[in-house]
Amino acid sequence: MAGMARKKSALTWAVHLSVAFLVIMWLFPTVGLFVSSFRTADQISSSGWWASLLPSEQNEVYRAKDPDDHRVADGDRFVVTGNIFEGAPREIRSWGVSSRNVSAYQPGETAEMKDGETVTLQPDGSYTWSGNDKQLSGRGQRIFITATVPPEFTLGNYATILFSGTGQDNMAKAFFNTLTVTIPATIIPIVVAAFAAYALAWMEFPGRALLIAAVVGFLVVPLQLALIPLLKLHLDIGIGKGYVGVWLAHTAFGMPLAVYLLRNYMVGLPRDIIENAKVDGATDFQIFTRIIVPLSFPALASFAIFQFLWTWNDLLVAKVFLIDSTGSTTVMTNQIVELLGTRGGNWEILATAAFVSIAVPLAVFFAMQRYLVRGLLAGSVK
Amino acid sequence: MLENPAVLGLATIILGVGGCLGYFFLSNVILDKLFFPPRGEDAGKNINRANMVRPWLFLFPALFALTLYLAYPVFETLRLSLTDRDLGGAFVGLENYRKMTAEPKFWEAVRNNMLWLIVVPAASTAFGLLVAQLTDRISWGNLAKSLIFMPMAISFVGASVIFKLIYDTRPVDQNQIGVLNAIWLKFDGGLGSVLWLQVLPTVLLLAFAAIVGYVAWIFVRDIVAKGSDKSVWLLPLRLLLAVGGLWLIWLSLSSVVSIWFEELPFGEPQTWLTIPLWNNFFLMVVLIWIQTGFAMVILSAALRGIPEETVEAAIVDGANPFQIFFKIKVPQIMGTIVVVWTTITLTVLKVFDIVFAMTNGQWETQVLANYMYDKLFRANDWGVGSASAIVIMLLVTPILVWNVYNARKEMR
CATH class of the missing domain: 1.10.3720.10 (MetI-like)
Structure with missing residues (x-):
């Protein structure tokens, strides 16, 4: 019996550990982006984000002061002194005077160059550069250092992306464009679908079953098929590319799921309430607005979240129906794809831009997860 | 003023939602008051008629959107193709x-x-x-x-x-900032690499093959076993499962072989997406x-x-x-x-x-x-x-x- 209990608790531990492992695996990518969005460009490129709490090593280049202005005679030689860190001290690990060997010397050592020219670099960054008349002329000697930089976090990336950035680096406009696309495209289909769902759930008419089957069928029709015919249609009737077109498209593409979800929910409402209301002389319109809509709130919320996430995160529909060649109506997803092309290596920009676009859906997700789960269950499980 | 997308958006919400509600309300009113008033000698008949038309009033906008944006494009795309x-x-x-x-x-x-x-x-x-x-x-x-x-x-x-x-x-010569390459560069072809990149995958693959084999066996066993229900149409399904299982096992076993004969480019950062x-x-x-x-x-x-x-x-x-x-x-x-x-x-x-x-x-x-x-x-x-x-x-x-x-x- 004791052996069995031990086996049991070992199994429980294995379960806890496996779940913890899976959760870490699933969180790791997002956390990486999140942390990176708070690091400076130098920090991002000098160490992985998982090491962001540790000091990192950076290679930097400084130049001694212009010898023609600053050299001081010392016997038959000349000397330039100064400090390479002007107000931003670093901890020097090693240094060098040639790009071919950037860590040839330790701080405090003296680098011997050709014909007696020397550079001495102290740990605090102060240097002494001495040589003859010819050596100490022209431009200042380059000093390469490998410094240990303490971890550094900044809100500067967000300031750039949201406010001060120029051109593609500024997401403020795209953020509002996305919002402009999303809100009407979430609200309008709910209204339209709710009426249709009520008809399909509580009104008797010939062809009802067929219509419900058709809605189920429309659920899976790929919207890829709609791109060209509808773009053509929009151009023909004068809507062209723009907000109106994208609202219409999102409304229609969300319609099957909306009708399906809402109808399934409304069918489950208690028959008595509706029939009593009918007996009392309420019209269908009154029953719908006074009874059905308030009772269906959970289903309406579920669909609203789906439609919000889907329109906020959409790239394809926006690209086809909204964004014209001027690019003034670009949405965030599209701008991020463009940034991936033009600023592929600038992770401080990319990570911040991506996180700005992810933040809103994530907030909605955590705030309204209950409805999302309920909607998923109603939408897929029979 | 109307050029501003935010104003346009707000106007659209009001127009869209108001329009929808107005449409549903007015169409019902018109139906009940104008076309089929429940009064006079045809009162009963009119109520029935109105109730036959009403569902379609409720359905019309949704059906219109579905037909125009999802049904029509299927045929139009077929024609274009x-x-x-x-x-x-x-x-x-x-x-x-x-x-x-x-x-x-x-x-x-x-x-x-x-x-x-x-x-x-x-x-x-x-x-x-x-x-x-x-x-x-x-x-x-x-x-x-x-x-x-x-x-x-x-x-x-x-x-x-x-x-x-x-x-x-x-x-x-630089620090890797992508975690996959950072992990990859930890491998140098020594004992650790053998353990992590060859022994561990081998064990995992063999375990996977064993689980697949076990599951397949559970399903196939019933065909052979006496006394269990042998409905005829489940038989092909079970055989299909068995064949699929065998294929997966073969796949994992052949992967095990290739794991041990593959030459890996240790020490070079990989551009994974290429x-x-x-x-x-x-x-x-x-x-x-x-x-x-x-x-x-x-x-x-x-x-x-x-x-x-x-x-x-x-x-x-x-x-x-x-x-x-x-x-x-x-x-x-x-x-x-x-x-x-x-x-x-x-x-x-x-x-x-x-x-x-x-x-x-x-x-x-x-x-x-x-x-x-x-x-x-x-x-x-x-x-x-x-x-x-x-x-x-x-x-x-x-x-x-x-x-x-x-x-x-x-x-x-």
Whole structure:
């Protein structure tokens, strides 16, 4: 019996550990982006984000002061002194005077160059550069250092992306464009679908079953098929590319799921309430607005979240129906794809831009997860 | 003033919502007051008439949107795929399809799509089932589920950025900032590499083969066993499972062999997204990461719905946890597993953003949806683009038919 209990608790531990492992695996990518969005460009490129709490090593280049202005005679030689860190001290690990060997010397050592020219670099960054008349002329000697930089976090990336950035680096406009696309495209289909769902759930008419089957069928029709015919249609009737077109498209593409979800929910409402209301002389319109809509709130919320996430995160529909060649109506997803092309290596920009676009859906997700789960269950499980 | 999109948006909300409500209200009023007033000698008749028309008033806007935006395009795309835009829309028969199938890029897209269709639904469903089962009984299960579910809220584009950071490559003399390369450079071909890259995968693959073999055996055993129900139409299904299992076992065993004979380029940072064939899997990981949460939520609910008695009876009979899981639980939620599988399959068929954002189909990662976008909007070849859209539609059709069939069955 004791052996069995031990086996049991070992199994429980294995379960806890496996779940913890899976959760870490699933969180790791997002956390990486999140942390990176708070690091400076130098920090991002000098160490992985998982090491962001540790000091990192950076290679930097400084130049001694212009010898023609600053050299001081010392016997038959000349000397330039100064400090390479002007107000931003670093901890020097090693240094060098040639790009071919950037860590040839330790701080405090003296680098011997050709014909007696020397550079001495102290740990605090102060240097002494001495040589003859010819050596100490022209431009200042380059000093390469490998410094240990303490971890550094900044809100500067967000300031750039949201406010001060120029051109593609500024997401403020795209953020509002996305919002402009999303809100009407979430609200309008709910209204339209709710009426249709009520008809399909509580009104008797010939062809009802067929219509419900058709809605189920429309659920899976790929919207890829709609791109060209509808773009053509929009151009023909004068809507062209723009907000109106994208609202219409999102409304229609969300319609099957909306009708399906809402109808399934409304069918489950208690028959008595509706029939009593009918007996009392309420019209269908009154029953719908006074009874059905308030009772269906959970289903309406579920669909609203789906439609919000889907329109906020959409790239394809926006690209086809909204964004014209001027690019003034670009949405965030599209701008991020463009940034991936033009600023592929600038992770401080990319990570911040991506996180700005992810933040809103994530907030909605955590705030309204209950409805999302309920909607998923109603939408897929029979 | 009206040029401002925010004002336009607000106006649209008011107009749209107000318009919808106004339409529904006024059309009902007109129906009741003007056309069929419930008064006079025809009162009863009129009420009946009005009630026959009313559902269609309620349905009209939704039906209109569905017909115009989803039904009409199917036929229009079919028509476009049979015509040539450059010839003024002349009918060209199957010429576009011939052109498309002559392109190696199309076949590359088909091959990759097939890979996606096998790997992503299988992996997402398996991970989802695993998490659902593991979190079922632990105290912080809901928190764990919520965190694994989170990627569902992240856009495909956002996820692409996230994973591009993971796959990032720096020159060999710099610190790697992509975690995959950072891990990769830890391997030097020594004992550790042998353990992690050869022994561990071998063990995992053998364990996988063993589980597959065990599950397949559970299903096949009943064919041989006496006294169990031998309904005729289950037999082919079981044989199919057995063949599939054997194929998976063969696949894992041959992978084990190749693991031990592969020469790996140790010490060189890899540009993961440019390694043909493998890069497809690196892209699939993004979608698996997103879809696992979806599978988990639904399968978790299904697992909760299993009657407690069936599990208890199995425990009393001395079944081990694996037997309980595969023999008692999984068969009872088979219907849900199929639903999850087909839903993810649909998502996979339409996957566009991930490929578009990460590789844009370069380095042999093309998929049908991106191929189609390429043809439609970059090559401006509407004929071939529509033809490839029809191919996607054809792939979806079996699921469409199956869904409609089930919905009809359920309503009777």
